[in-house]
Amino acid sequence: MDADFWIAADWGTTYLRAWMMSGATVVAELKSDRGMGKLRPADFEPALLELIEPWLAGRENVEVLVCGMVGARQGWIETPYMATPTAPGSPGAAVNAPVRDGRIEVRILPGLCQANPPDVMRxxxxxxxxxxxxxxxxxxxxxxxxxxxxxxxxxxxxxxxxxxxxxxxxxxxxxxxxxxxxxxxxxxxxxxxxxxxxxxxxxxxxxxxxxxxxxxxxxxxxxxxxxxxxxxxxxxxxxxxxxxxxxxxxxxxxxxxxxxxxxxxxxxxxxxxxxxxxxxxxxxxxxxxxxxxxxxxxxxxx
Amino acid sequence: MDADFWIAADWGTTYLRAWMMSGATVVAELKSDRGMGKLRPADFEPALLELIEPWLAGRENVEVLVCGMVGARQGWIETPYMATPTAPGSPGAAVNAPVRDGRIEVRILPGLCQANPPDVMRxxxxxxxxxxxxxxxxxxxxxxxxxxxxxxxxxxxxxxxxxxxxxxxxxxxxxxxxxxxxxxxxxxxxxxxxxxxxxxxxxxxxxxxxxxxxxxxxxxxxxxxxxxxxxxxxxxxxxxxxxxxxxxxxxxxxxxxxxxxxxxxxxxxxxxxxxxxxxxxxxxxxxxxxxxxxxxxxxxxx
Incomplete structure (x- = not known):
């Protein structure tokens, strides 16, 4: 098995996109229309597993790193906003999402906010x-x-x-x-x-x-x-x-x-x-x- | 019976409002949510009768004068637009709506249009x-x-x-x-x-x-x-x-x-x-x- 195996995901309001990665190389790619806009908090883990299940056979503790609206208040778990001015991408503030399945470890990246005029992005x-x-x-x-x-x-x-x-x-x-x-x-x-x-x-x-x-x-x-x-x-x-x-x-x-x-x-x-x-x-x-x-x-x- | 009996109506996209009139005096008033936006051409006469039925007992050829979106292309029958510059209200261009019920005679007033910039009203x-x-x-x-x-x-x-x-x-x-x-x-x-x-x-x-x-x-x-x-x-x-x-x-x-x-x-x-x-x-x-x-x-x- 590939020691540098992990899963990248972009989970927006409308779609969930996931990539099976080997280091920085994309091995496979899947897409689902179960965007965060249609899900309650308890739906996120099943929705993710439904999509990436084929990639998990025989594995455990697979690293899943996710960005997007999945970290919003109405999402899986709320992640913080990093305030501008800031470097984009502050993985130190990523939040572990609660999962039951031992095959995955999910971390969601924070968003960005600006105080005045008020604005946000994820x-x-x-x-x-x-x-x-x-x-x-x-x-x-x-x-x-x-x-x-x-x-x-x-x-x-x-x-x-x-x-x-x-x-x-x-x-x-x-x-x-x-x-x-x-x-x-x-x-x-x-x-x-x-x-x-x-x-x-x-x-x-x-x-x-x-x-x-x-x-x-x-x-x-x-x-x-x-x-x-x-x-x-x-x-x-x-x-x-x-x-x-x-x-x-x-x-x-x-x-x-x-x-x-x-x-x-x-x-x-x-x-x-x-x-x-x-x-x-x-x-x-x-x-x-x-x-x-x-x-x-x-x-x-x- | 009142010789100067007629019915005034304002039939917009969302509502139909009707007034029982004696000359210029309002005798009664009714409102329905059967706006033209929800109706096909064949629905208009029944929708009107449903509302004003109580006013028609023992009458015939009651004059019903209507303004509004009811005269649009998607309405009961299309009435013309009078082009600006023009006096507002040009009843000469009113159109008789097709009715089966002998108790009513329905006329729909025209709208206004402007060629440049293009604009319309009804x-x-x-x-x-x-x-x-x-x-x-x-x-x-x-x-x-x-x-x-x-x-x-x-x-x-x-x-x-x-x-x-x-x-x-x-x-x-x-x-x-x-x-x-x-x-x-x-x-x-x-x-x-x-x-x-x-x-x-x-x-x-x-x-x-x-x-x-x-x-x-x-x-x-x-x-x-x-x-x-x-x-x-x-x-x-x-x-x-x-x-x-x-x-x-x-x-x-x-x-x-x-x-x-x-x-x-x-x-x-x-x-x-x-x-x-x-x-x-x-x-x-x-x-x-x-x-x-x-x-x-x-x-x-x-």
Whole structure:
């Protein structure tokens, strides 16, 4: 058996992703839709075992290192928030989750918080730690687009502060739950419509609130091609996010941590304002961050 | 029997309200939650009869005059939109709804549309017609707060243009469907929190997108009194609406058509920026508008 066998996991609100690891190498990968948002505290251990059972045959005390919303108050067990300014990834504050099965030992990493303005994150700090592992002393902005987009300011590898934008969640709510749902298709995209609304909202964020309903009215009064309404709403919301993040005034390097298609939509939006960001795949950043945390913990213990 | 017997109705997305009328006098009033949003075309006549049946005994050809979303494409029968600039309330374009029951004759009033920027309304035009009936030649802004708030510009009784804001709908979606639901109580209100966020967003609308998530983070990191989160979100959204409406720069008279508590929240928000609006009760405006439309139709016919 592999002496350096362990399990890395990213347990968010919607999904649980697990990787069978040999040192820093991924041996296998599994995914479940039993995100923390659907689970009560007693459900977490069974949900994890259900996914990783095939990897545990004949083993005991397998190290499982987890990041994400699983450490929230409504999660498996609450882990602390490390206050900014701080280095991302502080495995010393990891919390042991209560388990009955002797085959696993589960540790959950802490999140990050900022006192003023109040903000919190769980999971993204591990991705940022992965970026800093690859680019020691990173200074600049890290943009992590998603349900709750995070914009994180780092100076020489230290997180100075961050902002959360509910862009993805508001997009889902408005496109599926509001009157706009009658006009917004599930698929389809119109790049020109996105660019137009992104630029307009970035230039005049106050206009945002007046423009939402025009998506519905335009569809009622004129024939619009499929995908136009969807791209218009997205352009408005991403434009509002960029305006609020004050990115146009920033001259720091920008790195996007994310996956397609969102990472590409954001990268192209940055290009529209003359910024060429780097893009790091989310899974890669998460795994690097979990490996870094594990190394530190092993170092701590020796 | 009363020779001037008729039925007035306001049939919106959520509710159907009907009034038994004798000329311009309300004799009785009924309300049903069978809004047009829940009905297919064939359901409208039964839903109406279910409500007003008690008023129809021994009558035939009772005039029923209806305004609201019932005239939308997904409604009973589609009525046209009158294009701005136009006088509010154009009963000549009313459409007869198909009915089987000989006791009723149903006419649905048209809506209003604006080509650029694209916008539409159904129901509010009748309330505005009611206001103009009471204040002939009204010039100024009419603000109708609600699920979809409308801000309407009138000059000598003519609607010049209008803007729709999805403030009420986004408030409902975010407070009940987003991560903020964990922090927002169903009731409770903190006036100071509302005022703070209203002023902050009005002064700097770009900040809106950065502030939503702070409602959740503040609740996680600090104890906040019940009602604070609810009032904060409302203050942000109403502030964004006022900023987008450009109201601070307006020096026209402002009339709010609405009901408590929303009409009072908006009135107090206007007062914060030094504006003292008039407030007209929504039901009163609707009934006046329906009476005005009926008078015009009777005049048209003779």
């Amino acid at each position: 999971g993204e700090e591990t991705q940022i730690a992965g970026l800093v592992l690859e680019q020691p002393g990173y200074s600049g902005i890290v943009c992590l687009p998603g349900t709750h987009s995070k914009w994180v300011h780092l100076n020489t590898g230290i997180v100075q502060g961050f902002q959360t934008f509910m862009t993805g969640e508001v997009f889902e709510l408005m496109s599926k739950g509001s009157v706009l749902r009658h006009s917004i298709t599930d698929t389809g995209w119109d790049t020109e419509a996105f660019i137009f609304e992104f630029r307009a909202t970035l230039a005049n964020p106050a206009s945002l609130w007046a423009n939402f309903f025009s998506i519905r009215a335009q569809a009622l009064l004129a024939d619009t091609a499929p995908g136009v309404a969807r791209a218009r709403l997205s352009g408005m919301l991403v434009g509002a996010e960029f305006a609020a993040a004050g990115v146009a005034a920033a001259d720091a390097p920008i790195t996007i941590i994310g996956d397609e298609p969102l990472a590409i939509i954001y990268r192209d939006a940055f290009k529209l304002i003359g910024i060429e960001p780097s893009v790091v795949e989310a899974k890669k950043a998460t795994l690097l961050g979990l490996c870094a945390a594990r190394s530190t913990m092993k170092g701590d213990r020796t | 129901g509010e035009e009748t309330q505005i017609a009611g206001l103009v009936l009471e204040q002939p030649g009204y010039s100024g802004i009419v603000c109708l707060p609600g699920t979809h708030s409308k801000w309407v510009h009138l000059n000598t009784g003519i609607v010049q243009g209008f803007q729709t804001f999805m403030t009420g709908e986004v408030f409902e979606l975010m407070s009940k469907g987003s991560v903020l639901r964990h922090s927002i109580t169903d009731t409770g209100w903190d006036t100071e929190a509302f005022i703070f966020e209203f002023r902050a967003t009005l002064a700097n609308p770009a900040s809106l997108w950065a502030n939503f998530f702070s409602i959740r983070a503040q609740a996680l990191l600090a104890d906040t009194a019940p009602g604070v989160a609810r009032a904060r979100l409302s203050g942000m959204l109403v502030g964004a609406e006022f900023a987008a409406a450009g109201v601070a720069a307006a020096d026209a008279p402002i009339t709010i058509i609405g009901d408590e508590p929303l009409a009072i929240i908006y009135r107090d928000a206007f007062k914060l920026i030094g504006i003292e609006p008039s407030v007209v009760e929504a039901k009163k405006a609707t009934l006046l508008g329906l009476c005005a439309a009926r008078s015009t139709m009777k005049g048209d016919r003779t």
